[in-house]
Amino acid sequence: MSITRRTLLLGAGTGAVAVLLAACTPEPKPKPTRTTPVPRPTAPPAVPAPAAWARSAWSTDPYSFGSISYLPAGADPQQRATLAEPIGDRLYFAGEALDPDHPGTVLGAVDSGRSAALALIVAAGEKERVAVVGAGAAGVVAARMLADANHDVTIFEARDRSGGRILSKSGDDWPIPAQLGAWLISDEQLTALHDRITTLGEQQVALDTATGWSKDGAVDTVSGQAIAQAIDRAKSLPSDVPLDEALTQNGADPDDPALAAALAWQAAITGADPAKASSWYPPAFPADTLTGMEEDLGGFFDKHLKDQEITLASPVVRIAYDDKGVSLRLGTGEALSFDRVIVTVPLGVLQQQGIEFAPALPFSHRGAISALASGFIETVWMRFDEPFWDAEQAIWHVIGGDGLIRTWLNLMPATGEPVLVGIVGGPEAEEFAALSDRDARVAARAALEFFAPTPKDAS
Secondary structure (H helix, E strand, O other): OOOOHHHHHHOOOHHHHHHHHHHHOOOOOOOOOOOOOOOOOOOOOOOOOOOEEEEOOOOOOOOOOOOEEEOEOOOOOHHHHHHHOOEOOOEEEOOHHHOOOOOOOHHHHHHHHHHHHHHHHHHOOOOOEEEEEOOOHHHHHHHHHHHHOOOEEEEEOOOOOOOOOOOEEOOOOOOOOEEOOOOEOOHHHHHHHHHOOOOOOOOEEEEOOEEEEEOOEEEOOOOOHHHHHHHHHHOOOOOOOEHHHHHHHOOOOOOOHHHHHHHHHHHHHHOOOOOOEEOOOOOOOOOOOEEEEOOOOHHHHHHHHOOOEEEOOOOEEEEEEOOOOEEEEEOOOOEEEEOEEEEOOOHHHHHOOOOEEEOOOOHHHHHHHHHOEEEOEEEEEEEOOOOOOOOOOOEEEEOOOOOOOOEEEEOHHHHOOOEEEEEEEOHHHHHHHOOOHHHHHHHHHHHOHHHOOOHHHHO
16 A cells, blocks of 8 residues: 555645554455365367367457457348448448448458449549558458559558458368368359459368257257247337347247257357347358368468558558548558558457547447447367267257357368367357367367267267
């Protein structure tokens, strides 16, 4: 404890002396108390340790703060369009969160980047200096279009690599690159990307068989029927309510393991938290058919970054703008001037005020940023020396138990090697991302316990 001059003046006379004496009297030291150590969780012995391991942590990444966007209860799609509106023909925004037709997808990011670039090209004069903040899909596609339109483009990326929330890790540990970001794409989206002359890759793996799995073995795959019924009924409610509340009002049992598995599957693909997601504008319930990209997706960025000026490991911390131009301040303190800028950082970065805007963004834009929600998806790749499971399907849904990861992809049929990919979404993804690497490995192995043979089976 310290005593300031103000304290002494306020406690004049004997009061001041009393305060001073109290401050000078040493406080008794607390006696140490014994605490019972809490045992750390351990992995089930029936699930072996993986020979190779890779995981994502987008939820805690300071350059993303989330994996995907969705609409929470009370929001509406118009807020995506509001955020996409240019500000004074100097400041533009792009990213999957702004696309009205395919939000939360690589296709949405590409389309948003194209739209922002076209709007800037229309407003700009000849060969202007343009900055693009972010080297994800939206930023790279926008920069390519601007460069092709003969503008002088500089890309600023906070990470030491391009790609944003698309991340492939290649190496001898994996039969195909371990995809830790966006890599699961519908056939419809792949066709649309090809139509836009934006090829992510020619090699894909089809994940088109699914099963549910409980402690008693294989069961039916998950069903979205209860969710669809609750959403349909919610349309008649006087106000938008979260998805889990709509389910409860429709009589769904919140303790039903099959419903929990269905919601986990939805969250694993959309990132949406059912306790927050809109029931009027809900995330789509995914079908048990996915297409995964087999190639190192860095080739997509290499193609579009060819002959482009990109500055890596250079986070933009402040953007000042007026009717004459834009000034960017980097994390290093360096300030650079441009005629216009396209900002493609994830919604989570904008919500966490990772970039200061001067003047502050218009109220409409700030309202849209606040109204939208950042979703969380984390992925873990595990390669084993040999398979310990009997399930042959490509998509597994864990029904029951208390494992953190309830969605698994079995890549053995496609690659010939025992590789499992766990996907977890919503608040469980945040929880998984916050785990240490050791505890994350334990949690992943524990979530696979249902698929391991029982002692009776092993005999």
